[in-house]
Amino acid sequence: MEPIVQQLTETLRQANANKTPLRIVGGGTKDFYGNPTAGETLSTGAYRGIIDYEPSELVLTARAGTPLTEIESALREKGQMLAFEPPHFGEGSTLGGIIAAGLSGPRRPYAGAVRDLVLGVRLLDGTGEDLKFGGQVMKNVAGFDVSRLMAGAMGTLGVILEVSLKTLPLPPAEVTLHQQRNEADAIRLMNEWAGQPLPISATCWTHGDLRIRLSGAASAVEAARRKLGGTVVDAPLAGAFWRGVRDHTDAYFTRGGALWRLAVKSTAPVIVLPGVQRIEWSGALRWLQTDASVATIREAAHRAGGHATLFRADANTNPVINNGGVFHPLSPALAVIHRKLKRTFDPAGILNPGRIYPGM
Amino acid sequence: MSALEKIAAIDAARQREVAAALRAFLPASAVLFNTEDVKPYECDGLSAFRQMPMVVALPANEAEVQRVLQTCHRLQVPVVPRGAGTGLSGGALPLGNGVLLSLAKLMRILEIDPLSRTARVQPGVRNLAISEAAAAHNLYYAPDPSSQIACSIGGNVAENSGGMHCLKYGLTVHNILKLRAFTVEGELLEIGGNSLDAAGYDLLALLTGSEGLLAVITEITVKLLPKPQRAQCVLAAFDDVVKAGQAVANIIAAGIIPAGLEMMDKITTGAVEPFVNAGYPLDAEAILLCESDGTPEEVADEIERMKAVMLASGATEVRVSQSETERVRFWAGRKNAFPAAGRVSPDYYCMDGTIPKRALPQVLTAIAELSKQYGLRCMNVFHAGDGNLHPLILYDANQPGELARTEEFGAKILKLSIDVGGTITGEHGVGVEKIDSMCDQFRAPELAMFHAVKQAFDAGGRLNPGKAVPTLHRCAEMGRMHVHGGQEKFPDLPRF
Ligand SMILES: Cc1cc2nc3c(=O)[nH]c(=O)nc-3n(C[C@H](O)[C@H](O)[C@H](O)COP(=O)(O)OP(=O)(O)OC[C@H]3O[C@@H](n4cnc5c(N)ncnc54)[C@H](O)[C@@H]3O)c2cc1C
Numbered sequence: 001m002e003p004i005v006q007q008l009t010e011t012l013r014q015a016n017a018n019k020t021p022l023r024i025v026g027g028g029t030k031d032f033y034g035n036p037t038a039g040e041t042l043s044t045g046a047y048r049g050i051i052d053y054e055p056s057e058l059v060l061t062a063r064a065g066t067p068l069t070e071i072e073s074a075l076r077e078k079g080q081m082l083a084f085e086p087p088h089f090g091e092g093s094t095l096g097g098i099i100a101a102g103l104s105g106p107r108r109p110y111a112g113a114v115r116d117l118v119l120g121v122r123l124l125d126g127t128g129e130d131l132k133f134g135g136q137v138m139k140n141v142a143g144f145d146v147s148r149l150m151a152g153a154m155g156t157l158g159v160i161l162e163v164s165l166k167t168l169p170l171p172p173a174e175v176t177l178h179q180q181r182n183e184a185d186a187i188r189l190m191n192e193w194a195g196q197p198l199p200i201s202a203t204c205w206t207h208g209d210l211r212i213r214l215s216g217a218a219s220a221v222e223a224a225r226r227k228l229g230g231t232v233v234d235a236p237l238a239g240a241f242w243r244g245v246r247d248h249t250d251a252y253f254t255r256g257g258a259l260w261r262l263a264v265k266s267t268a269p270v271i272v273l274p275g276v277q278r279i280e281w282s283g284a285l286r287w288l289q290t291d292a293s294v295a296t297i298r299e300a301a302h303r304a305g306g307h308a309t310l311f312r313a314d315a316n317t318n319p320v321i322n323n324g325g326v327f328h329p330l331s332p333a334l335a336v337i338h339r340k341l342k343r344t345f346d347p348a349g350i351l352n353p354g355r356i357y358p359g360m
Numbered sequence: 361m362s363a364l365e366k367i368a369a370i371d372a373a374r375q376r377e378v379a380a381a382l383r384a385f386l387p388a389s390a391v392l393f394n395t396e397d398v399k400p401y402e403c404d405g406l407s408a409f410r411q412m413p414m415v416v417a418l419p420a421n422e423a424e425v426q427r428v429l430q431t432c433h434r435l436q437v438p439v440v441p442r443g444a445g446t447g448l449s450g451g452a453l454p455l456g457n458g459v460l461l462s463l464a465k466l467m468r469i470l471e472i473d474p475l476s477r478t479a480r481v482q483p484g485v486r487n488l489a490i491s492e493a494a495a496a497h498n499l500y501y502a503p504d505p506s507s508q509i510a511c512s513i514g515g516n517v518a519e520n521s522g523g524m525h526c527l528k529y530g531l532t533v534h535n536i537l538k539l540r541a542f543t544v545e546g547e548l549l550e551i552g553g554n555s556l557d558a559a560g561y562d563l564l565a566l567l568t569g570s571e572g573l574l575a576v577i578t579e580i581t582v583k584l585l586p587k588p589q590r591a592q593c594v595l596a597a598f599d600d601v602v603k604a605g606q607a608v609a610n611i612i613a614a615g616i617i618p619a620g621l622e623m624m625d626k627i628t629t630g631a632v633e634p635f636v637n638a639g640y641p642l643d644a645e646a647i648l649l650c651e652s653d654g655t656p657e658e659v660a661d662e663i664e665r666m667k668a669v670m671l672a673s674g675a676t677e678v679r680v681s682q683s684e685t686e687r688v689r690f691w692a693g694r695k696n697a698f699p700a701a702g703r704v705s706p707d708y709y710c711m712d713g714t715i716p717k718r719a720l721p722q723v724l725t726a727i728a729e730l731s732k733q734y735g736l737r738c739m740n741v742f743h744a745g746d747g748n749l750h751p752l753i754l755y756d757a758n759q760p761g762e763l764a765r766t767e768e769f770g771a772k773i774l775k776l777s778i779d780v781g782g783t784i785t786g787e788h789g790v791g792v793e794k795i796d797s798m799c800d801q802f803r804a805p806e807l808a809m810f811h812a813v814k815q816a817f818d819a820g821g822r823l824n825p826g827k828a829v830p831t832l833h834r835c836a837e838m839g840r841m842h843v844h845g846g847q848e849k850f851p852d853l854p855r856f
Contacts (some may be wrong), residue, residue, distance in 0.1 A: 057716050057747075073363035079615050110558065115562055116534050129805045137714040138606075138746035139531065139786035141520050142801055143568045143829065144813050148533070150564035152557070168613035191475050195499065197586045197655055219657030263555035267476040284556045306555030328559035333547050338560055340816035344809070358562070 004047045005130065008159060011042060012128035024155040024352055026065060027092030030101050032312055034154050035324045037355040045097050047161060050233075052136070059119060059136050061164040064096025069118055071095060074165055083111035083168040084227045088247045090231035096160045102152025105246040106202035106213070109194070109266075109281040115151035117166040122149060123158035126346030136164045149341075155352040156360055157345040171215035171353060173203070173222075179230035181210040183270050183279070190282040191267050197222045204245050205279040206252055213242060243282065252278050255289065258299055259312040262286040265305030273300055287311075294320055324358035361450075361792045362767055363408035367458030375414050378459060382417050386424060390465075392416040403462050404445040404452040405507075406793055408709070408763060413440070413454030420465040422540070425691075429576065430546035432459050437657060438822045440545060441572040443483060443515030446507045448710055449791025450634045451519065451571045451827055461576065463514050469493050470579070475586045478554070483514025483577050483634060486519075491675050499584035502529035504783045505787075506695055516576045520569030522787040524620040524694070527745035528653075529585065531787070533568040540579035541567060545821040571789050572824040574817040588653035591619065592663050596670040597644035597677040601740075604646035605720035607673035608744045611650065614669050617663060620651040620747030622694050627722075628739040628752075632693035632700040640693055641677055648675075648744065649690055697741040698752070703851060705737070705754035709766050713777030714748045714786035723764055726776055727751055734769045736762070748786035749777070775790070776799055790828045798828075799835035807832055 001008070003335035015022050021039030047083075048065035055078040067195045068088060075081055085105030099121070104113040120134030134140055134147035134228055148159055161294030181189065186205040190212075193200055212228060214221045225232065233241065244250030253259065257275075262271065266283035275290030285306075290297065294310070294317070301308035313321045320326065330338060335357075342349070342360045354360065366567035375393055382391045391718070392398050393415045398481040403410045411646060414437075419425045432439050438458035445452055454460045466482035469489065473479070474497035479490055491500040505511055511521070517539065525556040529535070538552040550563035567574055598604040604623055611618060624632075624647050629640040652662040662745075663680055664782045670678050681687035684797075701708040715723055724740060731738040739752040751773055755766040774784040782791070784797045798807065810829040814821070 028576045054716070054718065056613040057718065058612060059716075069619050102557070102562075112530065112534060115558065115565055116530065116853060125809070130807075131806050131809060132803075133806065135781070137716060137782050137786070139522055139526070139714045139743070139748045140783040141486070142783045142785050143789060143790075143810050144574075145520075145533070145565045145569055146809065146813070148562055151562055151565075153561055169617065172615070186474075191477075195474060195477050195497070195586050197589050199655075199658075217661045218656075219661050220655045223655055223657050230806070254816050263553075265476055265554035266556075267473070281556060306553055307559045309559070315527070330560050331550060333543075333549050334551070334560060334563070337563065337816060338779055341561060341813065344816050346813040 001130070002047070005161060007309055008042070008047070008124055009128040011161065012124055012126065015040070015350045016127045021350050021353045024159055026094035026097035027067065027090065029088070029090030029093045030037050030097055033101055034295045034355045035321060035326045036040050037352045039350070039353065044159065044160065045094060050074055051162065052201045053123055055138070055167070056165050058138065059164055059307055060167050061162060062095050064094060064160045066095045068093040068095060068098060072352070076170070079170050080167045081170050082117070082165065083115055084114045085246055086107055086114065099151050099160055099163050100155045102104045104164040106204065106242055106280060108109065109284055110201050111168065115148045118151050118163065119148050119152050119166055120164040120202065121147040121160055122162040123160050126351050129162060134164065138166060154356045156342060156356050160349065167295065173218035174213065174215045175221050175225050175349060176233040176241065177212045177214070177225060177228055177230035179210045179212070179234050180208055181205065182208060183277070186210045186279065187267070187270065187283045189359045193228070194266070198227070203282050206277070211240070227253060237248065240333055252276070252287070256314065258290040258291065258310065258314040260290060261310060261311040262301045262304065263306045266300060268304035268306070271300050273297065291316060292323065325356050327356060330357070361795050363763060365505065368411065370412060370456050371523070376458070378415050378435055378437055380434060382415065382428060382459070382815050385427050386417065386419065390418040390420065391635050392418070396486055399453055401442065401445070401462070404442070404447040404450060406448050406450040406791065409450045409453050409505070411454050411456055413460035414457055416460045416462060418465050421465070425463070425466070425576060426458070426542055426546045426548070428461055429542050429544060432822070433545045436820070436822065438825050439676050440824050443512030443518070444486070444510050446511040447515060447519060447791065448712070448788040448840065449785070451789050451791035451792040451824070453792050455825070463512065463578070472497065474499060475577050476554070478581055479584055480579065480581045481513055482579060483512055485513050487511050487513055487516055494584050496589070498587050500587050501582050502535050502585050506698065513580050513582065515603050517568055517577055517580055518570065518572050519787065519789045521633065522743070522748070524622065524743070527621060527743070528617050528619050533565055534579055535583050536564065536568065537583060538581035539564065539567060541575035541577045543575050544818045544820070552581070554581065556716070568788070571828045573814055573828055574823070576823070588619070590656045590659045591651060591653040591687060591828055592659050593690045594650040594663060594666045594670060595679045596648045596650065596692050597641040598622045598648070598673040598674065599644065601646045601724050601763070603674045603723040605717070605724070605744070606647055607648060607670055607675065608720070609717050610669050610673050611666065612745070614665060616665060616669070617743060618650045619653040620649065621651045622646070622742035623740070623742055624694060624697065625740040627737065628697055628741045629693065631704045631739060632677060632696055633705045635700050635703065636689070636692040636696050638689050638693040644676065644714065649694055694741065698737065701752045701754060703740055705757065706745045706756040709753040709755060709770055710788070711751045711753070711770050711773050712785045712788040713774055713782055714746065715777050715780050715782035717747045719780035720747070720783070723749070723776055727773060730769055730772055734765050736766060736769055743786070746786070747782065771797060792827055795828070795830045796834070796838055798830050799838055800812050804835070807835065
């Protein structure tokens with residue numbers, strides 16, 4: 001066993017025996033996300049490096065501490081990408097953190113979420129047991145799908161050591177269009193377009209500005225450009241725009257205040273709440289900067305067929321965070337299953353306790 | 361597990377008790393226990409394994425499913441869910457002391473929402489029926505197992521089924537949004553949502569492919585995709601299987617994700633050609649079918665690139681379908697490979713390992729050697745693009761010893777798949793069939809974790825028990841416990 005893994009295992013065994021809470025940290029770029037958790041820091045950053053990458057297999061396997069930038073440049077060199085377009089949220093984003101947070105970027109509805117592209121994981125459970133699930137192949141139904149369960153579990157079910165991901169070729173051509181649309185029209189159009197064979201790879205609406213990214217074969221992108229209309233955004237500007245949307249460095253996100261993430265049914269009508277909204281994912285993702293009450297927001301998300309996450313808190317919403325209320329509450333039946341799963345993977349409750357829900 | 365094991369006797373008193381309890385709320389026609397009535401349920405698509413169920417329950421709606429589960433829970437009877445029974449790993453094999461819960465009567469398409477591109481359906485709806493119903497809106501449900509005219513969407517979710525087009529469009533897990541399911545105790549779980557993600561752990565992924573061990577699925581919301589405007593297929597012939605395997609890698613390395621990429625070897629084309637008259641080049645050692653779909657512009661581009669890669673990879677012949685009729689004819693042989701195997705041999709046994717594509721030449725060579733060694737013919741037909749092999753071992757169950765030899769041959773193929781870094785099952789599931797090979801693929805602590813996950817949903821172990829995950833005891837008895845670096849001392853053994 002690798003010395004770093006040995007060390008992590010040892011730490012976990014002791015923490016498990018002594019019930020010492022651990023705060024798992026990769027690059028620390030998503031410390032703002034989820035409920036706060038206290039504990040001794042367990043860092044995965046040193047367990048890094050790409051283990052295997054064979055472009056013709058469409059599979060990359062890397063250690064959890066590998067910086068996202070390293071993975072992305074290795075892929076780019078071979079004309080490939082992580083199709084879920086992971087947000088960076090800072091310089092030091094690591095693979096483990098990307099998987100644990102389960103967040104995907106603008107391409108998500110068109111090419112899949114992080115969980116869709118996870119093929120296998122190696123993890124240490126809360127007792128320090130070294131476990132492998134899934135594998136390095138595209139199709140694998142042997143055993144329960146524990147690998148995908150790790151995506152979005154916020155590190156509460158295990159310390160991710162290694163991950164295998166499906167990769168995809170970079171699109172040969174890309175064009176971003178800009179149109180002026182009101183919110184209701186934008187929602188309707190984004191949905192109508194998604195129901196047609198068009199090479200859309202991202203959509204974003206804010207304040208009357210709708211941007212649509214087309215990616216694919218040059219001929220298909222050109223045909224779609226003619227069909228949809230609007231002005232073509234300069235390529236460098238477009239690139240910077242989508243990076244800003246993905247990493248939340250765009251002006252929309254930098255004005256301060258509480259930021260809510262509402263994942264809803266894509267066709268949900270305009271959500272009427274005070275504040276400024278941004279729409280992505282053909283309508284299925286609505287960002288909201290608002291001072292509306294938590295209950296109002298959760299109710300609105302529920303009515304829209306989805307759930308609300310307090311993505312970034314401000315002074316007013318800090319109590320929500322401190323009460324472990326960042327994520328949408330679970331139904332009682334699901335909460336029972338969640339608690340049992342947590343106990344299964346982490347019997348002493350030492351892994352990022354409370355980060356996802358109180359007691360979990 | 362071998363088909364030659366077991367056969368449990370049925371306890372008549374218990375049978376009467378359970379049937380009576382179910383008939384308290386189900387019509388007599390929905391509770392079967394006479395031999396001739398339950399006989400059709402004694403096996404699924406893996407017919408070498410047979411077992412008469414104690415009772416078959418056929419609820420017609422969700423409320424009845426819940427009551428069946430509550431009743432069985434009260435009486436502590438194990439339950440085996442069943443969709444259309446086309447599964448190829450014995451996942452729906454009944455239990456002699458259990459209730460076989462058929463979801464076949466829940467077959468309504470509840471809603472199609474063209475704007476949000478979703479369909480809400482009951483579990484007994486046939487896979488193809490969803491695409492047929494969505495066709496009016498120019499939409500379809502992408503995963504297309506070869507069994508799609510018969511298999512149920514509930515079974516597809518339970519197996520995480522794939523199909524010809526899953527290289528580009530994904531497996532079942534990538535194409536569903538939401539489930540309604542009941543625990544073995546009859547508790548409703550609403551999993552996933554109408555949004556693209558849901559709060560909490562990804563139970564949608566966990567339930568997909570769980571082979572009916574965690575919950576009984578009663579409603580599924582699936583994603584629908586716009587129908588591609590055009591599809592065209594390249595047929596490439598090779599004088600060497602290894603070259604064909606290399607061509608597959610070259611296609612992907614060229615940045616192409618074909619809508620389908622399938623390989624058939626010479627034995628297969630020889631077996632199917634007389635039935636489908638596809639015009640396959642019968643002297644080729646292997647042929648590849650490589651499909652492009654999308655807008656007319658995209659397809660025209662991609663077909664040219666595919667042709668170029670095939671020729672550069674040493675194809676001896678490359679044809680491009682010039683019409684929809686011709687495209688369908690190219691595929692006819694591939695789609696009829698299983699039935700053709702059934703015509704050229706009294707019985708066949710379909711394997712389902714997935715391997716990294718770089719191991720294709722090595723594995724195909726080894727299968728050919730095993731075929732000689734066991735004196736059993738083997739047709740290789742498979743999803744080449746994702747490395748999912750379907751060797752079809754041809755045998756005759758009436759010849760003494762042939763089934764046992766076939767099972768041994770099959771187990772060796774699975775072991776080989778693991779050894780080259782692959783898996784024992786790409787899409788057909790473990791069921792009862794591959795349960796012993798799970799001891800080769802996973803170590804004791806991983807198997808223990810699977811059991812613990814099951815317990816989180818089903819503490820009493822009464823939902824489809826004995827399937828998918830072997831007990832550590834069984835692995836140890838088989839002498840197949842995988843010992844890693846000599847450190848494993850089976851610490852968990854006494855628990856099972
Ligand atoms: C000729 C042929 C070709 C095939 N081709 C393919 C292929 O290309 N790709 C592929 O992936 N598979 C293929 N299969 C396998 C099979 O069709 C699939 O596994 C299919 O999904 C099974 O569906 P079913 O409704 O028949 O399920 P069943 O066989 O009835 O059950 C399968 C499993 O699912 C469980 N189950 C069923 N319904 C539910 C429910 N509602 N809730 C909980 N658990 C449930 C059962 O307990 C069992 O474990 C093929 C089979 C045949 C016979």
